[in-house]
Amino acid sequence: MTATIKSKAASVEFRDVSKIYGTDVTAVDRVSLKVNAGELVTLLGPSGCGKTTTLRMIAGLEMVSSGSVFIGDNDVTLLPATDRDVSMVFQSYALFPHMNVFENVSYGLRVSKLGKQDIQEKTNTGLELVGLAGYGDRLPSELSGGQQQRVAVARALVLEPQVLLFDEPLSNLDAKLRRQVREEIRELQTKLGLTVVYVTHDQEEALAVSDRIIVMRNASIAQNGSPRDLYEQPTDSFVADFIGEANIMDVAINSVDAQTGLAEVRIGDLQLQLASRDIPVGPAKLAVRPNRIILSSQASGSALAGTVSKSTYVGNHMEYVVTTDHGEWFAVSNDVDATHGVGSDVNVQFSERGPVLLPH
Amino acid sequence: MNRTVGLWLLVGIVGFCALPWYVLEDGLWSFEWLDGYPYDTDYAPGLFLLLQGEKLWLSPIAFLLALPLLIIGASKRNINFSRILLVAGGVGLFYLLAQGFAIGIRGWNADVFTQSFGELGDRQFGFGFGAMFVGAAFLFFLTTGIAARGIVNGDVFVVGSIGFVIALVGLFILYPVLNMLSSALQTNDGVYSIGVFFSKFFSNKIWGLGCLTENRSCGVAWNSLVLAICVGALTTLLGLVFALVATRSGLRQAHLLRPLTVLPIITPPFVIGLAIILLFGLSGAVTTFVADLLGINPTRWVYGLPGILIAQLLSFTPIAFLVLIGVVEGVSPSMEEASQTLRASRWQTFKTVSLPLMRPGLANAFLLGFIESMADFGNPLVLGGNYDVLSTEIFFAIVGAQNDQGKAAVLAIVLLIFTLSAFYAQRRWLGKKSYTTQTGKGDSGIPAALPRRILFPCYVLVGIWGTFTLVVYGMIVYGGFVEVWGLNHTLTFKHYITAFDINFNDNGIHFKGSAWDSFWTTLRIAATAAPLTAVIGLVTAYLLVRQNFSGKNAFEFGTMLSFAIPGTVIGVAYILAFNVPPLELTGTGVILVLSFIFRNMPVGIRAGIASMSQLDKSLDEASLTLGANTWRTFKEIILPLMKPAIVAALVFSFVRAMTAISAVIFLVSAEHNMATSYIIGRVENNDYGIAIAYSTVLIVVMLTAVTLTQLLVGKSKTGRRSSAKTLPAV
Numbered sequence A: 001m002t003a004t005i006k007s008k009a010a011s012v013e014f015r016d017v018s019k020i021y022g023t024d025v026t027a028v029d030r031v032s033l034k035v036n037a038g039e040l041v042t043l044l045g046p047s048g049c050g051k052t053t054t055l056r057m058i059a060g061l062e063m064v065s066s067g068s069v070f071i072g073d074n075d076v077t078l079l080p081a082t083d084r085d086v087s088m089v090f091q092s093y094a095l096f097p098h099m100n101v102f103e104n105v106s107y108g109l110r111v112s113k114l115g116k117q118d119i120q121e122k123t124n125t126g127l128e129l130v131g132l133a134g135y136g137d138r139l140p141s142e143l144s145g146g147q148q149q150r151v152a153v154a155r156a157l158v159l160e161p162q163v164l165l166f167d168e169p170l171s172n173l174d175a176k177l178r179r180q181v182r183e184e185i186r187e188l189q190t191k192l193g194l195t196v197v198y199v200t201h202d203q204e205e206a207l208a209v210s211d212r213i214i215v216m217r218n219a220s221i222a223q224n225g226s227p228r229d230l231y232e233q234p235t236d237s238f239v240a241d242f243i244g245e246a247n248i249m250d251v252a253i254n255s256v257d258a259q260t261g262l263a264e265v266r267i268g269d270l271q272l273q274l275a276s277r278d279i280p281v282g283p284a285k286l287a288v289r290p291n292r293i294i295l296s297s298q299a300s301g302s303a304l305a306g307t308v309s310k311s312t313y314v315g316n317h318m319e320y321v322v323t324t325d326h327g328e329w330f331a332v333s334n335d336v337d338a339t340h341g342v343g344s345d346v347n348v349q350f351s352e353r354g355p356v357l358l359p360h
Numbered sequence B: 001m002n003r004t005v006g007l008w009l010l011v012g013i014v015g016f017c018a019l020p021w022y023v024l025e026d027g028l029w030s031f032e033w034l035d036g037y038p039y040d041t042d043y044a045p046g047l048f049l050l051l052q053g054e055k056l057w058l059s060p061i062a063f064l065l066a067l068p069l070l071i072i073g074a075s076k077r078n079i080n081f082s083r084i085l086l087v088a089g090g091v092g093l094f095y096l097l098a099q100g101f102a103i104g105i106r107g108w109n110a111d112v113f114t115q116s117f118g119e120l121g122d123r124q125f126g127f128g129f130g131a132m133f134v135g136a137a138f139l140f141f142l143t144t145g146i147a148a149r150g151i152v153n154g155d156v157f158v159v160g161s162i163g164f165v166i167a168l169v170g171l172f173i174l175y176p177v178l179n180m181l182s183s184a185l186q187t188n189d190g191v192y193s194i195g196v197f198f199s200k201f202f203s204n205k206i207w208g209l210g211c212l213t214e215n216r217s218c219g220v221a222w223n224s225l226v227l228a229i230c231v232g233a234l235t236t237l238l239g240l241v242f243a244l245v246a247t248r249s250g251l252r253q254a255h256l257l258r259p260l261t262v263l264p265i266i267t268p269p270f271v272i273g274l275a276i277i278l279l280f281g282l283s284g285a286v287t288t289f290v291a292d293l294l295g296i297n298p299t300r301w302v303y304g305l306p307g308i309l310i311a312q313l314l315s316f317t318p319i320a321f322l323v324l325i326g327v328v329e330g331v332s333p334s335m336e337e338a339s340q341t342l343r344a345s346r347w348q349t350f351k352t353v354s355l356p357l358m359r360p361g362l363a364n365a366f367l368l369g370f371i372e373s374m375a376d377f378g379n380p381l382v383l384g385g386n387y388d389v390l391s392t393e394i395f396f397a398i399v400g401a402q403n404d405q406g407k408a409a410v411l412a413i414v415l416l417i418f419t420l421s422a423f424y425a426q427r428r429w430l431g432k433k434s435y436t437t438q439t440g441k442g443d444s445g446i447p448a449a450l451p452r453r454i455l456f457p458c459y460v461l462v463g464i465w466g467t468f469t470l471v472v473y474g475m476i477v478y479g480g481f482v483e484v485w486g487l488n489h490t491l492t493f494k495h496y497i498t499a500f501d502i503n504f505n506d507n508g509i510h511f512k513g514s515a516w517d518s519f520w521t522t523l524r525i526a527a528t529a530a531p532l533t534a535v536i537g538l539v540t541a542y543l544l545v546r547q548n549f550s551g552k553n554a555f556e557f558g559t560m561l562s563f564a565i566p567g568t569v570i571g572v573a574y575i576l577a578f579n580v581p582p583l584e585l586t587g588t589g590v591i592l593v594l595s596f597i598f599r600n601m602p603v604g605i606r607a608g609i610a611s612m613s614q615l616d617k618s619l620d621e622a623s624l625t626l627g628a629n630t631w632r633t634f635k636e637i638i639l640p641l642m643k644p645a646i647v648a649a650l651v652f653s654f655v656r657a658m659t660a661i662s663a664v665i666f667l668v669s670a671e672h673n674m675a676t677s678y679i680i681g682r683v684e685n686n687d688y689g690i691a692i693a694y695s696t697v698l699i700v701v702m703l704t705a706v707t708l709t710q711l712l713v714g715k716s717k718t719g720r721r722s723s724a725k726t727l728p729a730v
């Protein structure tokens, strides 16, 4: 096989893009974002928040209502899908049922009028890349879900697109396959250096595959950052709650040290010094991941007193619900040997980098 | 250079410089015109006319056609690109039509022109192939120009298709109908007069109520209305009964009812009427039997409302059945089960849950029956007696001794008002619901069995109807082999021989029978119309389902409109509109083909919509993101996947073209006679034997066509693809 599949990866940029369906459905509201060449960025958010619409505007399947779209250095705002160098893997795969695997994968090459030889070689390389060499004669209906998915990926890849788009590519696969396929996608992306925009509503999937995650809410961007940023430094309670579970409590900031930027927060007897993140003195919210909560029978230092109201053994860890004067806390502990029984009194403390202040 | 513009420029230039500009008396394919071409002014292309100093009013067309040469090599984004195309196309199209309508065979077509420009001293015939090509070029210049402005994402194929469909609908549906309206406003001397219109419109012959007070007949409008309401109500009732028996009785033989749905498709509409005459006419089998039995004189009781009603019930009940079987199956069993678990009896469940859920379907079936009855021409003609209805009255206004086009137009308007109101009511009532397919409904409940007090009457009705239908079709077959019905029942092949005799002699096969002529014409015209109908229907369906553009609702209404225009009205409108330049089509086969295309287009559209809404839209989108344009996507993805729908649409329009009578009867000519009008002619001469023999042959031919298709479509389904098969809605 002489042909190789290279990448012509280019960046994608949205400048103040809005999409309004009909007269009053705002699916995307003044969104600006940039995806760098060779980067895998995930659009994450609950159903109906505008992820698919955003993706389709990159593909050119929907035209923006206002704002502009750039691919590489080119303004493609007015270009329809046919004329953009962008490929997409659809949620339903959208394999052409009347064509076999080879014809499906070579469709884009045939349409762009490549030579017979080129088409043959590129298609075979593409199939090999996704591990389907020798499946060319099969019809899509004769393949398993995972294989169909890979055909869809190969079909998009052989065109060496500037940008590759995935719309919830794993949603039609069973749970076991999901992990494997998402790793394959990530591997291909890094190997070929592709620019990929990936849509999902599954936060675990997003955390696993992405260089960067853009969390969307109600047609706009809630936060844009690396998986770790998002998990550890969510900007608001929506993101904190959407990415992993979090205990979110109302607190009050008593004072902020102008020099260190540390805020002093008090929950009952528990005293905390936390990065203020520019949140002013007054009411605020505190987010704590369940695995960052430390329960102990005897506390050293300040702690919040509570009673265990639920204690569940789930195999590799324990799950507790602790009732305190300041709400119920959901905690997870890896210590499955020394457990706290229901009704026992415990002290609640947080690990060093655990709690994060959020605006009210 | 832009390929689309280049292509249409070429078409335009060929049209203007090489093809005869005016319509050719003997058609293009006789090549009789080559004698004298290109200088004879009757046959000359536009260019040669101008060069000889003839028809100088065509010169702006040459100029407009050449305009796009200026933008050869210009980019699509160049502002002049769209500007020049818009001007060339828009002005060109307008001027082409304007000069065509303004100057006719007697010079200026209207006195205003004579007054302002003086006598022309010249004249012209209708558009020929040259003018047609040039018109097409202008149209697509215009659409390409519009696309270049960024409308519908600047998609040339989509904008072009929209323009094409609008032009066709405008030219062959709206123009004839509006033209007919305007001729209703004229006296027979061509003077416009509202007074004449009103006196014709409100004439006693149309709206009279004499039948209520005295022993006179009522106006034809009332006759039609009463008939249509009876037919609508009774076919709905019968259709519901059939649907219930077919789906809810648990009877194993119930599936035998399904083939009934094919009957109305393959039976020419007046054939049932003929069979009724054979049974209940003056010398009908039943009439004479009963008369002998009771010792009374046979009467003509069946001619009039009873006869038409029976014939239409037999003809149209299967249509209601077809509609309602889907509706009954669509009622979710789990709702009925829910009702039963709430301690409702079967009867209460049926009355309070099932029936209300079917209400929209019942309305739909009623309105379909109503429209079909209004539009039916064959049965009233055969069985009407003194019971005049609108469709036959229109016919006699045109062909009878009166030859009163104004009256025909007024009657057609009354008919149109009725059907359009029904059509409008149906759309208001059902909204968009009628199009959504109910597929993949994961409902695991078991349909509630019918309560006994309903089931029993249903069986009786179905039994009677089924027997009657069998007798009627038996009659049709038998009647063709009988010497003279009612007088001499000796079996004979006489009628078949008269109609379909074939001689084998030295020169090969000689089709001697009297019916062959119309038979071949019918096949040829139906076979021409079918693919065109399917193409236009599918393209329109594609635009409606897959594309978004402003004015889409109006577009949809326009394309579905002809569904509500009875054939009789189309017939009248066509002869009024296409008798004179610029579109001179009467007496040609083209006008028959056109009438079939636009009569049957809604069927093609519905079949297309039904099957396209089952195609996942992401298939098109995948193709687009892989770099194919919309045309390529349409050709390589949508068309192949719609093969079953295409075949169904093809056969359906073929068969409908073979059985149509109402529009055809106005449009046939000696040269292009159709099977149905030939048969009607025989009936009018009381020559029932041949009429029935011929009808039988038609039914057999169509049955073969339908069966073959079902086999073909069925096979392709089990082959490479898994998409669902769709039946065209009636």
Ligand SMILES: Nc1ncnc2c1ncn2[C@@H]1O[C@H](COP(=O)(O)OP(=O)(O)O)[C@@H](O)[C@H]1O
Residues within 6 Å of the ligand: A021, A022, A025, A026, A027, A045, A046, A047, A048, A049, A050, A051, A052, A053, A054
């Ligand atoms: N073609 C459309 N017409 C009207 N509204 C639409 C259309 N497509 C999507 N929407 C609306 O836009 C919003 C965003 O949709 P979408 O981008 O599909 O969300 P997501 O992919 O995040 O679930 C939703 O409220 C949806 O109802």
Ligand SMILES: [Mg+2]
Residues within 6 Å of the ligand: A051, A052, A053
């Ligand atoms: Mg989505």
